[in-house]
Amino acid sequence: MQTITIDPVTRIEGHLKIEAKVDGNEVKEARSTGTLFRGFEMILKGRDPRDAQRITQRICGVCPTGHSIASTLNLDAAFGIADKIPHNGRVIRNLILGCNFLQSHILHFYHLAALDYVDVTAAADYEGADPVLNSLKAFIDRGALGPFLPRYEGDYRLSKDLNRAAAAHYVQALDVRRQCHELGAVFGARMPMNQSVIPGGASETPTVDKIAQFLWKLEAIRRFIDDVYIPDVLAVAGAYGDYAEIGTGCRNYLAYGCFDIEDGVADPLKRKRALNAGRAGASGEMGPVDAGKISEDVKHSWFTDACASKPAEGDTVPDPHKAGAYSWLKSPRYEGEVYEVGPLARIYVNYLAGHPGVKPIVDGALGRLKAGPEALLSTLGRHAARALEAKFVADAMAAWVATLKPGEPICADYEIPEASTGAGLSEAPRGALGHWIRIEDRKIANYQCVVPTTWNGSPRDAQGRPGPIEQAIEGTKIRDAANPFEIVRIVRSFDPCLACAVHVVNGKGRPLAKYRIDV
Amino acid sequence: MSETIHVVGLGNVLMGDDGVGVRAVQRLEAEGGLGPGVALVDGGTAVFDTLSPLGGGKTLIVIDAVEGGGEAGAVYRVPFEALAGSGRGGMALSLHEVGLLESLPLLELAGVRWEEVVVFGVEPGTVSTGETLSAAVEAALPEVAKAVKKELSG
Numbered sequence: 266m267q268t269i270t271i272d273p274v275t276r277i278e279g280h281l282k283i284e285a286k287v288d289g290n291e292v293k294e295a296r297s298t299g300t301l302f303r304g305f306e307m308i309l310k311g312r313d314p315r316d317a318q319r320i321t322q323r324i325c326g327v328c329p330t331g332h333s334i335a336s337t338l339n340l341d342a343a344f345g346i347a348d349k350i351p352h353n354g355r356v357i358r359n360l361i362l363g364c365n366f367l368q369s370h371i372l373h374f375y376h377l378a379a380l381d382y383v384d385v386t387a388a389a390d391y392e393g394a395d396p397v398l399n400s401l402k403a404f405i406d407r408g409a410l411g412p413f414l415p416r417y418e419g420d421y422r423l424s425k426d427l428n429r430a431a432a433a434h435y436v437q438a439l440d441v442r443r444q445c446h447e448l449g450a451v452f453g454a455r456m457p458m459n460q461s462v463i464p465g466g467a468s469e470t471p472t473v474d475k476i477a478q479f480l481w482k483l484e485a486i487r488r489f490i491d492d493v494y495i496p497d498v499l500a501v502a503g504a505y506g507d508y509a510e511i512g513t514g515c516r517n518y519l520a521y522g523c524f525d526i527e528d529g530v531a532d533p534l535k536r537k538r539a540l541n542a543g544r545a546g547a548s549g550e551m552g553p554v555d556a557g558k559i560s561e562d563v564k565h566s567w568f569t570d571a572c573a574s575k576p577a578e579g580d581t582v583p584d585p586h587k588a589g590a591y592s593w594l595k596s597p598r599y600e601g602e603v604y605e606v607g608p609l610a611r612i613y614v615n616y617l618a619g620h621p622g623v624k625p626i627v628d629g630a631l632g633r634l635k636a637g638p639e640a641l642l643s644t645l646g647r648h649a650a651r652a653l654e655a656k657f658v659a660d661a662m663a664a665w666v667a668t669l670k671p672g673e674p675i676c677a678d679y680e681i682p683e684a685s686t687g688a689g690l691s692e693a694p695r696g697a698l699g700h701w702i703r704i705e706d707r708k709i710a711n712y713q714c715v716v717p718t719t720w721n722g723s724p725r726d727a728q729g730r731p732g733p734i735e736q737a738i739e740g741t742k743i744r745d746a747a748n749p750f751e752i753v754r755i756v757r758s759f760d761p762c763l764a765c766a767v768h769v770v771n772g773k774g775r776p777l778a779k780y781r782i783d784v
Numbered sequence: 785m786s787e788t789i790h791v792v793g794l795g796n797v798l799m800g801d802d803g804v805g806v807r808a809v810q811r812l813e814a815e816g817g818l819g820p821g822v823a824l825v826d827g828g829t830a831v832f833d834t835l836s837p838l839g840g841g842k843t844l845i846v847i848d849a850v851e852g853g854g855e856a857g858a859v860y861r862v863p864f865e866a867l868a869g870s871g872r873g874g875m876a877l878s879l880h881e882v883g884l885l886e887s888l889p890l891l892e893l894a895g896v897r898w899e900e901v902v903v904f905g906v907e908p909g910t911v912s913t914g915e916t917l918s919a920a921v922e923a924a925l926p927e928v929a930k931a932v933k934k935e936l937s938g
């Protein structure tokens with residue numbers, strides 16, 4: 266038995282270690298370890314409940330918007346105003362979250378995942394006139410290979426022309442991400458950590474000018490998704506068809522749903538959402554979502570056993586020397602079962618339900634690939650679901666923004682109750698995101714977040730059942746243990762996002778004493 | 785190229801001294817800002833996404849926690865060229881972890897550049913969950929503010 270250890274897995278958000286025990290070229294056992302302790306909930310205790318919206322956005326720089334929405338839905342519920350959010354406030358929240366989905370999905374495909382499939386160094390000997398490829402060539406000539414190397418070798422299958430086209434799109438996508446953030450700032454006031462999503466609705470008033478500006482900026486991004494992003498994903502799928510058969514995993518899919526499209530309903534899981542809540546299994550069986558059936562196991566997590574509970578009562582007490590534990594992630598389960606969350610879960614759940622916006626887009630893509638819906642439940646399927654979701658959301662945003670009513674209310678009034686509880690269930694780009702709060706003496710008595718990668722990257726539970734990423738890797742055939750493409754491609758297809766913690770500029774190996782200044 | 789000067793504070797304000805850059809920008813703001821033509825920016829942890837919309841310009845001054853081997857609270861003024869290459873090697877970790885060293889070359893690729901980039905670094909003491917700076921780093925804030933002002937007046 267050979268052990269392949271990848272630590273850290275690169276080009277994902279945060280720190281994740283994967284250990285795979287391989288026998289006869291097949292992964293027999295996989296372990297996913299979140300190596301960072303996240304203790305942000307502890308900061309929230311004792312504070313004004315409204316601080317949750319500001320502070321949880323600072324957990325991370327890539328999906329702060331998801332946290333702003335989940336925390337705000339949580340506060341709406343705790344303040345008793347979840348059914349009083351005015352139309353404008355609801356729509357503005359959707360537009361801001363939508364912008365974050367677009368930038369996150371584009372970032373994930375081009376800047377994190379594509380390098381597993383696209384050989385960017387094909388630009389090194391480019392001799393044409395394309396300015397983007399020439400700037401990339403100059404970049405590579407200067408020895409600036411940092412973003413692209415080191416990498417595994419031996420399995421890049423696209424033609425030189427396709428590689429070059431995708432490399433140019435890599436650069437173009439850097440700019441499209443900026444456009445997504447600018448779009449988000451139209452109603453978010455600032456991005457990526459917006460100011461506008463607040464309990465009761467939103468704070469940025471819609472004007473005809475802002476609506477026009479939003480539509481105009483959105484149009485360029487829609488063109489990129491339709492003409493570049495989706496074709497690139499399909500081109501990769503065409504060349505790497507075997508990845509439509511591996512990396513499936515737990516075969517259970519969970520979505521809380523997001524983008525509320527109905528006013529006046531207090532329970533977010535009962536609201537009509539542009540992407541609805543639901544559960545689905547690989548054989549097509551479907552079920553509703555009841556937040557009361559979510560619990561967190563800590564059998565193999567570095568937390569005291571007392572931390573195992575329903576999220577609303579959850580606690581965060583580290584126990585870094587616990588026997589048998591191997592991760593800083595807890596193991597969320599639904600009715601005790603393992604579930605995958607993320608764009609694939611959202612798209613699959615809604616596809617099975619016959620969603621009129623989702624089904625035609627998915628059927629169209631599957632038709633072009635001559636594949637059935639079962640191909641979705643795979644490594645490639647996750648990339649396809651993400652790209653198709655980007656299209657669905659971008660198209661929907663163009664319709665939503667046109668429903669804003671300048672001059673009408675954007676926010677409901679509220680008072681902070683003496684004591685209350687709440688739950689905010691929504692989706693971050695990477696999957697189902699839940700926030701839970703308990704308020705006492707008008708202050709936060711307890712706050713818990715269950716984030717998407719806790720579901721997907723979770724360690725084994727008390728029953729010994731591996732988490733979704735672990736299951737997706739187990740059973741996979743590894744062609745070359747020195748270049749385990751299969752493992753990193755599977756892991757990255759989940760778009761894992763672990764805790765964002767530290768951004769210290771590290772001048773290690775380079776003492777900076779001579780640059781010290783005394784003022 | 786625009787004449788604009790950007791002063792950007794980076795860091796996670798929930799991670800103790802990692803947030804020193806943001807705290808320094810807040811202090812400069814409280815002191816009345818840095819005058820016309822100088823934009824003060826709280827960049828948080830989204831380094832690439834903060835710098836990208838700024839569009840480049842004349843000078844970029846970054847304030848951040850920097851491990852340079854000194855004692856907590858030591859202040860450094862480092863030209864970017866002196867730091868370049870000392871990072872984790874491009875996207876070795878992730879776009880999350882694309883810090884300053886990785887972001888600037890990528891931004892150049894996307895056509896966003898500054899004529900000069902200077903990093904004002906503060907040696908961190910405690911980097912762990914918490915909203916306050918350690919005493920030594922807190923005490924360095926006035927120094928950093930003064931140094932940035934001096935940089936701009938010179």
